[in-house]
Amino acid sequence: MRRPVALLALTALAVSGCGDSGSTPTAGPSTVPSSTVPTTDKPTTPATTPATTPATTPTTTPTPPQTQKPASCIDQKLQALTLRQQAAQLIMTGIDSRGMTSAQRTVVQREKSGSVFLVGNGGSLSSTRTEMAAVNAAATVHGIRPLIAADQEGGQIQRLKGSGFDRIPAATVQGTWSSAKLTAAAEQWGRQLKQAGVNVDLAPVADVVPRSLKAQNAPIGQLDREYGDTPEEAAQGVRAFTQGMRKAGVATSVKHFPGLGRVRGNTDFSAGVVDTVTVRGDADLRPFAEGIAAGTSMVMISTVTYTKIDPDNRAVFSSTVIQGMVRGDLGWRGVVITDDVGAAAEVASVPAGDRATRFVAAGGDIVINAKAGLTATMVDALVAKAQEDKSFAAKLTSSVRRVLTLKQNHGLVSCG
Template identity: 40%
Template sequence: MATICALAVVLAGVAAYGWHVGWFTKSTSNGNTTTPQTSQTSALPRADVPSPKKNEPAAQAQRAVSAMTLEERVGQLVMVPLLAGSDPSSLASTITDEHIGSAILIGNWNTGADTVKTATAQLQGYAPAGNRLIIATDQEGGQVQHLTGTGFDTMPSAVEQGTMSADALRQSAGTWGSQLAAAGINVDLAPVLGTVVGDRASNAPIGALDRDFGLDAAGNAEHGIAVIEGLRDAQVGAAVKHYPGLGAVSGNTDFTTEGILDTTTTLGGAEAGAFDQAITKTDPAMVMMSLATYQSIDPNNPAVFSSTIIDGHIRNALKYTGVVISDSMSAEALSSYDVSQLGVKLVEAGGDMSCIGQTDYVKPIVDGLNERAKSDPAFASKVTAAATRVMALKIKMGLA
């Protein structure tokens, strides 16, 4: 959901937590508490990640995940949607029964911050006390600002943000982030780091909507870094999107399967390099994958399902150990795939979290992940590794 997906987290219950400069983590002397494993959990594979020091978030995450059932691990890999106007109670059983770890607010939430704060608090009430929800929204600015009304500034488009100095943009992003945090949002699925390489009006997902900074790749990277750091100043995580860029396609992956083959972008090129620079310099909370296909990189898979891009480049070349999230799994670009295999294919490629824009996609994706993990130990190990990355992010944020 190139124009919809974004991620954020409620801060309820973190009054006792301390925020570290650059990243935010829970300050506690008791980082070693674990829940005793049952015979069911002890038989599950452990995360395929290096063994970190005892009190690092990754080590804490390993201990937390080792105490989870397989179904609980799978639940951490799914982000469920709450549409504007919907009662949060509509997600109660889904969050509880499927052990869901994240939610996203989408649509036109135009009645102000108090409404959002009430909704996010209610959603958090369905989560376990020791494993709070990540709650997200899409707050880019301009035509893509899902939360409006009293308590939320009207944000300029990204193109307008591109005319600001990096320092001024960081300060503004800090203000916008503070408004999100006050409403219970902790991760914003922004900024867009795609670079439009042709006619802007012909680039439906980005240029036509002024979602990029309107600069060259280097300028887009600089301004993207400013947004990431500004959000972090407000204790809000960022998700750079849509890797490796939607600036060279004509079709919007939300709405079409046509015009979504990129024939020019390469790994190591300037356009993908803008993302790489932001990732290596800021270690953002998340990297969101594009649903387009990149002929010069992996012509057989959209980026979201490409092990060449995720495992090969983002994980191995860039050494990124954070959360890799999909663009909306319910987008038209993926309509030819079996819904039950969407989450499976993301995890197989090295990704973590399925962002879902339609509620009827949730159960098939969850069921597909569970069924594959129960029958395939190697895939279950990938689920464990992915859940560990999600939990490490939550621990850094003080959510777990």
């Protein structure tokens, strides 16, 4: 029997990082999690005041001259980007893992896609590095380089496995390793990605697949993508993998919130996929909270409809899921990203432009679009919506700010 977890407990877990290992990773200059927000402690007022004041003490405190603070790097970049360029920062365009096709290059160069992700099997580490250099040249705008992402989970889901890349075992195997062993391995896999010019791993999978459903669960269980069949087992794998990638300086994305472990259909190939079990504050959400505590860079939202959470909207279009659960219950302040909404069958009935605007309106940031040809349509829709709706325009700006902050934390923003 699965019992809900209190929301405060999940929030505390996300903040404290408490888990089986009890450890919190330290971040280098380029690996600070995108959720990090600096705080300033206010000085404490003394509890008592001296009874007498020396005669030399002035009765008033001189006011220091007011100086205008220079605009931050992120503010400078926001001001430099046109509205269209800002919108493009929110689109992750699919390209061939072996390098951009002519059509893809045209899209990335013309639209200045803020991110790309690799589709299909790639080549060697050396050839990938060359091709990713071309991506940087095509997509960089105002000193802002693109996020370059790959599904490098292991097992059947490993885009880059040519010469120079280790063959990564499936998550079901990784989940049997000690935390120390998995963290060390993930750090090595991450270093290979970084050497190849890839700065994001769209992993780890935080979905919990009950043992009784594994054979029927097409998106995760049938592909051995889960770290375990209990929240505790999955959380340990998610935490260790995330920490290893973070040590390598590679951004990660825990996925697919609020979980694909209880569905049957794969949203890439099936429509109408529904979860009728998962509830807000569910015990199976623990691996996502652990991923956040371990320093993940993004939280990925699934395209499934969760009838006990928001029966009227797919998760990617649900403010209840994104604003209420991810940003509220889990306290996540960083980047929220979609599962693919470009080629996925689940969203085929939704106009392409609406897929982007509805996600951003719900509180999301980066839209994964496997069909490069839809990039301009999505950018057009974001621009048009921002021009006609001030509230939406403010949300778009906030999303771009979160994306630029993530990029800055990973050394992808150059400030003059």
